Amino acid sequence: MTVNAPAAPESIDLMSLEAVSDPQGYFAQLRATQPVYWDPQYRSWLITSHRHVAEALRDPRFSCDRIEPYIRKKLSGPDTDPLVRQAFDVLSGWMVFKEEPDHSRLRRLCMQAFTPQSIAKLRARAEILTAELLDAVAPGEFDLIASVAAPLPSIIIAEMMGVPVEDRLRFEQWTAKVSPLVSTGLDDPTRYGSVAEGMDALVTYFRQLFQRYTEQPADNLITALLRAREQNDALSEAELMATCTLMLFGGHETTANFIANGVLALLRHPGQLAAMREDRVDMKLALEEFMRYDGPGKTVVRVASEDFEFEGQQIQKGQRVFLMLSVANRDPLAYEDAELLKLDRPPGRHLGFGFGMHFCLGAPLARLEAGIAIPAIVKRWPGLTLAPGPLQWLPFLGTRGMRELRLRRA
Numbered sequence: 001m002t003v004n005a006p007a008a009p010e011s012i013d014l015m016s017l018e019a020v021s022d023p024q025g026y027f028a029q030l031r032a033t034q035p036v037y038w039d040p041q042y043r044s045w046l047i048t049s050h051r052h053v054a055e056a057l058r059d060p061r062f063s064c065d066r067i068e069p070y071i072r073k074k075l076s077g078p079d080t081d082p083l084v085r086q087a088f089d090v091l092s093g094w095m096v097f098k099e100e101p102d103h104s105r106l107r108r109l110c111m112q113a114f115t116p117q118s119i120a121k122l123r124a125r126a127e128i129l130t131a132e133l134l135d136a137v138a139p140g141e142f143d144l145i146a147s148v149a150a151p152l153p154s155i156i157i158a159e160m161m162g163v164p165v166e167d168r169l170r171f172e173q174w175t176a177k178v179s180p181l182v183s184t185g186l187d188d189p190t191r192y193g194s195v196a197e198g199m200d201a202l203v204t205y206f207r208q209l210f211q212r213y214t215e216q217p218a219d220n221l222i223t224a225l226l227r228a229r230e231q232n233d234a235l236s237e238a239e240l241m242a243t244c245t246l247m248l249f250g251g252h253e254t255t256a257n258f259i260a261n262g263v264l265a266l267l268r269h270p271g272q273l274a275a276m277r278e279d280r281v282d283m284k285l286a287l288e289e290f291m292r293y294d295g296p297g298k299t300v301v302r303v304a305s306e307d308f309e310f311e312g313q314q315i316q317k318g319q320r321v322f323l324m325l326s327v328a329n330r331d332p333l334a335y336e337d338a339e340l341l342k343l344d345r346p347p348g349r350h351l352g353f354g355f356g357m358h359f360c361l362g363a364p365l366a367r368l369e370a371g372i373a374i375p376a377i378v379k380r381w382p383g384l385t386l387a388p389g390p391l392q393w394l395p396f397l398g399t400r401g402m403r404e405l406r407l408r409r410a
């Protein structure tokens with residue numbers, strides 16, 4: 001749903017209220033006229049069309065490695081707090097920031113643990129948990145994110161990893177402290193203290209879990225990661241740490257927003273909502289359409305690894321590039337009726353989970369959770385409506401999500 005008039009290129013402000021609340025509408029004109037655009041204010045390239053974003057995601061000159069250069073530039077001095085340095089060191093091990101051949105090696109080892117079978121096993125648990133969370137919603141007005149959309153993926157990933165139930169609360173508190181680093185980007189040193197503390201607690205805790213599951217293997221993701229082998233190669237402790245934290249953050253808020261954005265889209269499209277309630281929807285297609293229409297993956301960042309020409313523009317080594325997935329996913333050159341939610345849209349290549357070698361490893365888990373939660377929510381309360389008042393979209397570049405989604409159940 002386009003709320004704002006599209007912004008003309010000269011007045012673009014990435015973090016303006018209009019851009020945050022309706023990125024797809026706001027950047028529509030830019031996508032049509034200058035799909036590869038240098039933003040002087042943010043000193044970054046904005047790539048907005050489907051074709052160009054997909055090309056850039058496959059082009060190794062748009063490098064993922066943006067943490068190591070940042071550490072070298074900003075955090076190598078003697079004054080750097082060792083805990084801040086540790087937090088960034090963990091981040092620098094995430095496969096999503098790795099180039100070849102390190103990336104493929106890490107991804108192959110992780111895929112041994114994160115298999116379709118291990119995800120499919122979670123279905124029954126996710127169904128029970130969703131029903132319990134819905135049962136606990138009090139009558140009247142409620143926040144869907146706090147009560148259902150956020151707890152579901154957070155409990156599932158903790159259980160999947162093997163975090164004992166008695167540690168869950170502390171674990172969630174540490175995760176919440178580190179979260180701003182992941183969702184808001186790197187350039188906010190005022191947040192470093194709390195982030196570094198949270199990461200230190202997580203690192204200490206994960207170390208204990210590694211020890212525990214080395215001594216007493218169990219049916220969980222950490223045990224599987226500890227066992228993953230390729231010839232004589234295995235994940236080092238630093239790689240295990242990086243992978244566990246990536247899974248934790250990769251799978252938490254994104255999936256919560258997937259569920260909430262999906263329910264919002266349905267409430268704004270009564271015909272599609274009725275079809276979902278009456279089981280006239282192929283969930284496989286519907287989930288991809290929710291991702292395309294308003295998925296939580298808004299932008300991914302790359303850094304030019306060399307000087308090169310791209311679509312007639314001169315991109316220079318070291319320049320930052322924002323690949324705007326959610327804007328590309330509404331490109332009328334890629335989709336018919338791109339502005340409409342059509343749950344039976346034939347499968348097409350949306351970019352909400354990325355594309356190419358870094359394609360989201362957790363997509364099957366996100367689909368499983370949202371595929372259970374979204375229909376369960378809208379079927380549970382036939383009189384479900386949006387509560388009055390403006391929606392508060394999070395002012396994050398990477399994530400498309402709301403602070404809360406207030407609904408009324410009849």
Ligand code: HEM
Pocket residue numbers: 064095096097107157246247248250251252254255258295296297300301351352353354355357358359360361362363365366
């Ligand atoms: C709807 C929910 C999700 C969305 C929208 C999402 C989005 C993305 C995107 C766009 C990428 C590519 C990043 C890039 O190219 O820079 C990615 C990568 C990744 N995601 Fe997700 N993700 C979701 C859920 C999950 C879940 C549930 C997990 C795991 C529990 C997960 C784990 C990962 C991992 C490990 C990568 C890195 C893959 C690689 O670098 O090879 N994600 N995700």
